[in-house]
Amino acid sequence: MTAVRCIRCASAFDLEALPEDVHACSSCGTTSLPVRPEDDVTVVLNWQELRILGVWASNWAGQPLFPEDSRATLDAILKRLQAQHPDRTPLSLAAELKHLAAVTGSEVKLVHPSSGATTTFTPPKNKALPPTPTAEEEEPP
Numbered sequence: 001m002t003a004v005r006c007i008r009c010a011s012a013f014d015l016e017a018l019p020e021d022v023h024a025c026s027s028c029g030t031t032s033l034p035v036r037p038e039d040d041v042t043v044v045l046n047w048q049e050l051r052i053l054g055v056w057a058s059n060w061a062g063q064p065l066f067p068e069d070s071r072a073t074l075d076a077i078l079k080r081l082q083a084q085h086p087d088r089t090p091l092s093l094a095a096e097l098k099h100l101a102a103v104t105g106s107e108v109k110l111v112h113p114s115s116g117a118t119t120t121f122t123p124p125k126n127k128a129l130p131p132t133p134t135a136e137e138e139e140p141p
């Protein structure tokens with residue numbers, strides 16, 4: 001038995017139990033290689049360092065040559081990392097701009113420098129805006 005875990009959906013399965021012609025996770029269908037639980041590690045880094053890695057990885061993953069399956073795997077990894085600290089700044093530029101739209105209640109537009117294409121992030125509908133800080137909570141000028 002070779003216990004592995006899907007890198008995208010985290011389903012655990014026996015690699016040797018898969019039929020020989022199956023090269024995808026039976027739960028989510030990704031063809032990304034599974035990981036071995038014994039390779040799990042704990043690392044120490046600053047959230048800003050992790051955020052830089054997430055923003056750059058997301059930027060590369062957004063390039064046309066990057067396979068959609070790999071993009072979905074990266075998104076799943078970032079989502080698992082973010083879930084460990086949901087109160088922290090989002091780990092991708094797109095998630096941060098989406099958060100900015102929600103906080104400000106305004107549309108946020110991103111013009112992609114390489115293609116000139118525009119992505120618009122709109123605030124969620126029917127959601128209350130976050131509370132406005134009181135004078136005591138505001139940062140000094």
Ligand SMILES: [Zn+2]
Nearest residue numbers: 006009025028
């Ligand atoms: Zn999976």
